[in-house]
Amino acid sequence: xxxxxxxxxxxxxxxxxxxxxxxxxxxxxxxxxxxxxxxxxxxxxxxxxxxxxxxxxxxxxxxxxxxxxxxxxxxxxxxxxxxxxxxxxxxxxxxxxxxxxxxxxxxxxxxxxxxxxxxxxxxxxxxxxxxxxxxxxxxxxxxxxxxxxxxxxxxxxxxxxxxxxxxxxxxxxxxxxxxxxxxxxxxxxxxxxxxxxxxxxxxxxxxxxxxxxxxxxxxxxxxxxxxxxxxxxxxxxxxxxxxxxxxxxxxxx
Ligand code: NAD
Numbered sequence: 001x002x003x004x005x006x007x008x009x010x011x012x013x014x015x016x017x018x019x020x021x022x023x024x025x026x027x028x029x030x031x032x033x034x035x036x037x038x039x040x041x042x043x044x045x046x047x048x049x050x051x052x053x054x055x056x057x058x059x060x061x062x063x064x065x066x067x068x069x070x071x072x073x074x075x076x077x078x079x080x081x082x083x084x085x086x087x088x089x090x091x092x093x094x095x096x097x098x099x100x101x102x103x104x105x106x107x108x109x110x111x112x113x114x115x116x117x118x119x120x121x122x123x124x125x126x127x128x129x130x131x132x133x134x135x136x137x138x139x140x141x142x143x144x145x146x147x148x149x150x151x152x153x154x155x156x157x158x159x160x161x162x163x164x165x166x167x168x169x170x171x172x173x174x175x176x177x178x179x180x181x182x183x184x185x186x187x188x189x190x191x192x193x194x195x196x197x198x199x200x201x202x203x204x205x206x207x208x209x210x211x212x213x214x215x216x217x218x219x220x221x222x223x224x225x226x227x228x229x230x231x232x233x234x235x236x237x238x239x240x241x242x243x244x245x246x247x248x249x250x251x252x253x
Contacts, residue, residue: 001232003030007079008231009071010034011062011119012089014041016188017138020220021086024228026053031079035060035071035119036089054079062089062115063107065122072122081130084231085123087116087160088138092190094149105152112156116163120178124171132175134231137164138223139182139242141250157182161242168240177239179230183223184246185212213248222247 008025012018013034022032022044031054034041045057056078060071075082090112095104116137127133142150143157160180168178185191187205195204209216226245229235244250 001028001228001234003028003083003228003231006030006083007075007081008032008084008086009075009082009123010086010088011060011071011115012036013086014038014044014057016190017183017186017220017223018086018088019044020224021088021227022048022055024221024224025084025231026055028228030084031055033058033071033075033078033082035062035068037061061111062087062119063110065118068115068118069122072119072126076126082123082126082133083130084134084136085119086136086138086227086231087119089115090138090140090156092140092150092153092194094194095151096148097151100152108152108156109159112153113159113163116160120163120167124167124174124176127176128174133177135167135176135178136227136230137178137180138227139164139180141182141184141244141246143182143242145250164242165240172239177230177235179235179238179240180242181223181226181230182242182244182246182250183218184244184249185217186220186223187217188220216247218245218247 008030010021013022014036034057041057045055048055058071058074060067137160139160140157142154143161147154164180205217
């Protein structure tokens with residue numbers, strides 16, 4: 001993997017899977033923009049800068065078009081181009097159909113689906129102008145299998161699949177590839193906080209491991225590995241694909 005001279009923008013790059021994606025881009029020579037709603041992104045960027053990496057943090061709630069447009073402008077102003085966009089920011093609050101009111105539905109859709117549309121709309125003109133680029137959208141296993149307690153979430157991720165396929169077709173003529181990754185189950189920062197709130201023991205990932213086909217949950221790095229692969233020249237003829245990185249969880253052996 002050689003991303004020397006390339007610029008990657010990662011939404012939700014402050015924590016969890018997004019932070020691991022940032023790490024992998026930087027370790028392979030890219031420069032990065034962390035676009036995250038949380039100010040923790042500045043701390044993350046500062047840590048990378050102290051190790052000699054070129055990283056910018058921009059506060060960005062992906063559901064707000066002005067903030068998304070600003071994040072892309074910052075990338076362009078700071079680095080002069082934008083090669084990779086990873087739409088990773090997402091929320092996964094639990095609620096079934098009857099617990100889901102309109103405010104809850106709108107919030108999930110605004111961040112998980114509208115945020116991806118807004119970021120693509122902002123970034124694609126830059127990619128067209130420079131002659132190409134690559135977009136990776138983070139979906140979920142639940143996009144295909146649903147999820148009783150993840151009603152709005154699963155539907156928002158289903159929309160991400162359709163958006164990915166739609167853009168892959170229309171942007172190929174601009175040398176822009178659009179793919180996605182479906183993580184299985186990652187004990188990320190956000191997932192741990194949710195499980196804590198549900199009263200689960202801190203070792204819930206180990207407790208659940210025996211039910212996983214390979215005896216473990218996925219790690220943040222498992223997901224990030226696939227993201228950087230899809231952005232690499234090795235994936236130069238891959239577009240419109242959603243790569244499941246779920247250890248066979250969705251496939252069910
Ligand atoms: P996380 O909660 O650990 O991290 C999410 C990051 O996104 C945080 O830095 C947060 O500040 C940021 N963020 C949240 N809302 C935002 C917004 N409106 N605008 C910009 N940034 C925002 O989550 P994670 O587990 O790392 O999940 C990352 C992605 O992976 C999400 O899209 C999630 O749906 C998907 N996913 C996660 C799992 C899992 O098991 N953890 C499984 C399938 C899919």
